Amino acid sequence: MTRNQESILIDQSSTERSKDSDMRAVVFRNIGGPEVLEIIEAPVPEPGAGQVRIKVAAATVNAADVSIRAGKLAIEGITDRGQLGLGWDVAGTVDALGAGVSGPAKGTAVIGMVSGFFEVGAQADYAVVDAEGVAVAPDSVDLVHAATIPVNAQTADQALALVAARPGDRILIAGAAGGVGGYAVQLARHAGLHVVAHARPGDAALLRELGAHEAVSDLDGLRVDAAFDAAPLGDAAISTVRDGGTYVTSRADLMPEAQRGIRLEEPDTKNDGARLAQLVKLVDEGVLTTRVAKTYPLTEVAKAHADFARGGVRGRLVLIP
Incomplete structure (x- = not known):
């Protein structure tokens, strides 16, 4: 499938989903094993000033997702929030622009990183990301592989x-x-x-x-x-x-x-759209190789977590909404 064909399919999916007021999102309310993960219906987020909304095509499962859910990385106030979303890496198409944002244009295939801890993260149908933190997706790989780049x-x-x-x-x-x-x-x-x-x-x-x-x-x-x-x-x-x-x-x-x-x-990973664009260029030049070990539908997020926890994964596990 070419990038243009892929974008058309994602745009069609975005149009169909936009008719609804809610989206699916992966969250957890209590520390524990993969069984604590839930897929809930949540309001489609609106991009704020300086932000873009992305129709998610792929979101990875990273070590931080597994560690936070299992309580190995303490995140203050989880119980006070009621729920915490997961997912930082995101690849998809720009769906809406917040105030003051002139680009990337709607329909552009991009990658980025959801920064921080919110009630919903990148493991959802839609994600909101700072516009300065996104980069146009690589031409040489599909969006599933592109999702492995940001974090x-x-x-x-x-x-x-x-x-x-x-x-x-x-x-x-x-x-x-x-x-x-x-x-x-x-x-x-x-x-x-x-x-x-x-x-x-x-x-x-x-x-x-x-x-x-x-x-x-x-x-x-x-x-x-x-x-x-x-x-x-x-x-x-x-x-x-x-x-x-x-x-x-x-x-x-x-x-x-x-x-x-x-x-x-110790690196404190920061979302830098300009540098991310340079990393994308290295992917297109063949300097960086993206690796996907396995893909899962969003509904199988618990299985993805269990597979990750068993270790020996060579490449990223990727969720596809």
């Missing part, structure tokens, strides 16, 4: 910016077979770094396909200038960093103690 690629990109390594420096990417780690391997290689990618032994071929110079499953004796710990492994990963090097973790709550003059950093 994971921006997290990897911003983590590498914190590393501030120079071409030729050795960098460890831990958790390199995962969604964030995979993008980090590709971006680090593109930046001219010597990439040492860590994952399970069975992932060695994948890591080399992504661009790793070395694929390792054992960190003993390894020495690098910097590490991006997307696993995270904590002490095992920071032990590989030379004195005075840099350690960046994907989880601030699991940050190792300061040691040996190593600079400690």
